[in-house]
Each structure stands twice: as structure tokens, then as C-alpha cells.
Amino acid sequence: MIRERMRRAKAWIDAQVRPEGEAADLWALLLAALRATGYGIVGAGFAFLALYTIPLLLLTTVLAFLGIGRFLIRPMARWVRTVAGLERARLRRLGHEVKTPYLGPYIDTPRTFRELRADPSVRRDLTWLAIHGTWGLILGALLLQMPFTAVHDVTYPLWWVFAPDSEQNILNGLVSADTATAALLGCATGVAVFALWILYGTKILDLQARPGVAFLGPDPGMDLSEKVARLTATRAAALDAHAVELRRIERALHDGAQNRIVGVNVLIGAARREIERDPKRADQILERAQDTVEGALAELRAVVRSILPPVLEDRGLAGALSALASDCAVPCTLEVDVEGRCPASVEATAYFVVAESLTNVAKHSRASSASVEVRRKGNTLTVTVSDDGRGGADAAGGSGLAGIARRVEALDGTVAVQSPAGGPTEIRVELPCGS
Structure with a gap:
């Protein structure tokens, strides 16, 4: 008996709470539909860029075949990569992991038809361009029209008699509605469109994003031999980088600290000979030896910092990069969004990338401002x-790049690296952090 009463009490409580839960679910659906519409409109804007790029590509192709427009190949390839890069950024904001396909020998934009044919990322970018410039534009326009159509049709019975004959229609002009019965039908169609919008807005956005997810990442059908070649090249690069670093450290120690220590040895020998004959002179020599030792210690500390900066261990990546940004000769803004610590090798490489890049900015760019953004996803x-x-x-060109x-x-x-003549310059580095 007690159990039955408890079951009834629980059922009554669930019945009282359920409306609030349904309202919360409806609110969540509405917010998701609004978000989908916003991103769909942005995608439609990129689709406009893609659509207007297609005739420019055709014109460039014709001029290049005629031999008078070959210089346009690289600028158009860069423009296509720019439009595709905008879509990749949108897809990343939507939560899709879309990595850059411009790797290894394809990191630079093609300059000739031969390079275009050899670069698989070009074919994939152009395929996405054609699909998104048509299909993506239609879906974006649909997402934009649905809420406006819903509001228009729901409120249509209130003002249809005042509308001119050309405006007496529902469903975005597809159905004529010039009678009271048809106007009431508009209210029903508006509710139906609104329900479809909040239920399927996110699905439509997903359909709009699918071509980008499928074509804007690296080619999944990359030949295994090419993967092995890339792996071999990266391992060779690792060995080369290690050898270069060892030579740099050897030069720094041989030409700097070692010479200073030899100088200290000579000065101490001279001081020993002068102790009995001229103690004051010996004191001066020892003072010079002390200064030389301090210089040698400073150079040794600099070498140690170049191998693995202690500031990384003491203050973490954010603190170390903050010190670099504050010391830069060009005004520099810094944004770091990294939770926890990355592997030491990754942090050291990120620190080196920022340090070398800011050095290049200060020496060669003639820039008035710079920015550094570090994120882990x-x-x-x-x-x-x-x-x-x-x-x-x-x-x-022999730069630090x-x-x-x-x-x-x-x-x-x-x-x-994106650095067209006249600027701006952007260096984007992606480092795997492991699990």
C-alpha cells in the first residue's frame, strides 16, 4: 500500500515538473536553431565568394592557356586557399576537426599548371568551391528564409487585407492567399515552418558543412608510400635540426665561454707572477680575471637558455611567451588558451617559433604591431x-622561417606561411601534443 502511494506521488510530481522540462527543451531547440541560422548565413556569405570565384577561375584558366595570364595562377590559387581557409575556420567553430591539407611539398601555392596538377589539395579545394558555391548557398538561403517565412505567415491573418494584391501570398510567395480562409491557412503554414526550423535547422547546417568536412582536410586516400616518405623526411629533419643545434652549441661554447676561460687562466698566471713584485698590479689582473669569469658565466647561461629556457619550467608556456611579447621591439598582443602543460619538447618548440618569429618581425617586417595567439584544442x-x-x-630566402x-x-x-607582398604576414604552426 505504501509503495503504491509512493508510486502515485512520484507520478504526480513528474507530471508537475514535466512542463518545465519541455519548456527548457523547446528553449534549447530554439537557441540551437538560431545558432544554426547564424552560422548558415556566414556559410552563405562564403558561398557567395565561392560562386563569384568560379567565373574568375575560368577566365584565369583561359588566359593562362593563351599564355597571357600565367602570372594570375598563383594569385588565384592563393585566393582559393583564402576562401577555403575561411570555411575551415567556420567548421572549426562548429566543432569539426578540419586540418590544413597544405603540407610538405604542397605548403606553397602552385605557380604553374604542372604544380596545380601535382597538388591534390587544389583538386579538393576546387571541388568544394563548386559544391559550396551552389548547394551551400541554397541551404544558407533556406536557413535565412525559414524564420522570416514563419513570422510572415503566422501574422498574415492580421494584415493581409491591407497588403497590395502582389503581396497577398504565403510560403514566401509560393501560394497565393487573397481570401480570409487562405489567410488563416497562412497561420497554419507559419507554425509548420517554425516547427521545421527549430527541429531541422541544425540538420540543414550539417548538410551545408558536409562538403567542407569532406574536401577541405588532407586527402584521406594519400598513398602509403607518400606517408612513409613524409615520415622519413620529418625524421631526417629531426636529425638535421639536432645536428644544427649541436653545432650552434659547440660554436657558442668554443668561441665564447671557452675563450673567456682560457683568458682567465692566462690572467691568473700573470697575477701569480706579479704577487711578489707588484701586489697592486696583481690585484688589477685578478679583477680583470673576475670580470672575465662573470662574462663566461653569462654566456653559459645564455647557451643553457637557448637549449631549454628555464622560464618555461618556472612560469609555463604562457609566462614565457608573455616575457617574449613584452620584450619585442614592436608592440605585441598575446592571447594564450592552453589548459595544463604540454610536453616539454612541444613547449620548447612553440617558444622557439614565437621567439624567432618576433625577431623576424622586429628586424625585417617594418610592422607597427604584431600579435601572438596560442591555443590548444x-x-x-x-x-x-x-x-x-x-x-x-x-x-x-634564408630567413628564420x-x-x-x-x-x-x-x-x-x-x-x-601567408605573406603576400605588401603584407600582412601570418605564420601558423600546428604541433601534436600527444594524449
Whole structure:
């Protein structure tokens, strides 16, 4: 008997609470539909860019075949990568893991038809461009129209008699409604469209995003031999980077601290000879020896910091990068969103990337401002350094970008450099952090 009463009491409580739960679910659906509509409109904007890019690509192709427009191949390839990059950023905001396909030999934009044919990322970008410029635009327009159509049709019975004959319609002009009965039907269609919007808005957004997820990442059908070649190249890069680092440390010790210590040895020998003959002179020599020892210690500390900066251990990646940004000769903003600690090798590489990039900014870019953004999402640490300088950065020109690439490739990371003539410059590095 007691159990039966408890069951009835529980059923009554559930019946009282359920309306609030349903209201909360409806509110969550409404917010999800609004979010989907917002991202769908952004996707429609990118679809407009893709749609208007298609005739430009056709014109560039014709001019290049005629031999008078070959210089347009690289700018158009960069533009396609820019539009695709905007869509990748949107997809990442939606929670999709879309990695850059511009890796290894394809990190630079193609310059000729031969390079275009050899680059698999070009074919995938162009496929996405054609699909998103049509299908994505239609879905974005549908997401935008649904809430407006719902509001229009629900309120239509209140004002249809005042509307001109050309405006007396429902379902976005698909159905004529010039009678009271048809106006009441508009209210029903508005409710139906609203229900479809809140229930299927996120599904429509997912359909709009599918081509980008499928085509804007690395080619899943990459040949195994190419993967092995890339792995071999990264391991060779790791060994080269290790050898270069050892040579740098050897030079720093041989030309700096070692010479100073030899000088100290000579000075101490001279001081011993002068102790009995001229103690004052011996004291001066010992003072010079002390100064030389202090210089040698300073150089040794600098070498140690270049191997693994102690500030990383003491203050973490955020603190170490904050010190770099504050010491930069160009005004620099810093944003770090990294929870916990990354592996020591990853933090050291990220620190080196930022340090070398800011050094290049100060020396070569003629920039008035720079920014550093470091984020960790999942098992990937992304470092982005940008400036508003003159651009034209090229790893083949012997700049510090080559050293950055070697360091990053040694950890199986990727480097993407965008630095058109006239600027701005952006260096984006992705480093795997492990689990």
C-alpha cells in the first residue's frame, strides 16, 4: 500500500515538473536553431565568394592557356586557399576537426599548371568551391528564409487585407492567399515552418558543412608510400635540426665561454707572477680575471637558455611567451588558451617559433604591431604569429622561417606561411601534443 502511494506521488510530481522540462527543451531547440541560422548565413556569405570565384577561375584558366595570364595562377590559387581557409575556420567553430591539407611539398601555392596538377589539395579545394558555391548557398538561403517565412505567415491573418494584391501570398510567395480562409491557412503554414526550423535547422547546417568536412582536410586516400616518405623526411629533419643545434652549441661554447676561460687562466698566471713584485698590479689582473669569469658565466647561461629556457619550467608556456611579447621591439598582443602543460619538447618548440618569429618581425617586417595567439584544442597546439608589416617573407630566402620549419617538422608538425607582398604576414604552426 505504501509503495503504491509512493508510486502515485512520484507520478504526480513528474507530471508537475514535466512542463518545465519541455519548456527548457523547446528553449534549447530554439537557441540551437538560431545558432544554426547564424552560422548558415556566414556559410552563405562564403558561398557567395565561392560562386563569384568560379567565373574568375575560368577566365584565369583561359588566359593562362593563351599564355597571357600565367602570372594570375598563383594569385588565384592563393585566393582559393583564402576562401577555403575561411570555411575551415567556420567548421572549426562548429566543432569539426578540419586540418590544413597544405603540407610538405604542397605548403606553397602552385605557380604553374604542372604544380596545380601535382597538388591534390587544389583538386579538393576546387571541388568544394563548386559544391559550396551552389548547394551551400541554397541551404544558407533556406536557413535565412525559414524564420522570416514563419513570422510572415503566422501574422498574415492580421494584415493581409491591407497588403497590395502582389503581396497577398504565403510560403514566401509560393501560394497565393487573397481570401480570409487562405489567410488563416497562412497561420497554419507559419507554425509548420517554425516547427521545421527549430527541429531541422541544425540538420540543414550539417548538410551545408558536409562538403567542407569532406574536401577541405588532407586527402584521406594519400598513398602509403607518400606517408612513409613524409615520415622519413620529418625524421631526417629531426636529425638535421639536432645536428644544427649541436653545432650552434659547440660554436657558442668554443668561441665564447671557452675563450673567456682560457683568458682567465692566462690572467691568473700573470697575477701569480706579479704577487711578489707588484701586489697592486696583481690585484688589477685578478679583477680583470673576475670580470672575465662573470662574462663566461653569462654566456653559459645564455647557451643553457637557448637549449631549454628555464622560464618555461618556472612560469609555463604562457609566462614565457608573455616575457617574449613584452620584450619585442614592436608592440605585441598575446592571447594564450592552453589548459595544463604540454610536453616539454612541444613547449620548447612553440617558444622557439614565437621567439624567432618576433625577431623576424622586429628586424625585417617594418610592422607597427604584431600579435601572438596560442591555443590548444584536443591534442593539437596551434601557434599563430601575425604582423601588419610589408610581407614577402620566404623560407627559401634564408630567413628564420627555414629554422622554424625544421624545428616543427621534427615533431611531425605543420607550418603555413601567408605573406603576400605588401603584407600582412601570418605564420601558423600546428604541433601534436600527444594524449
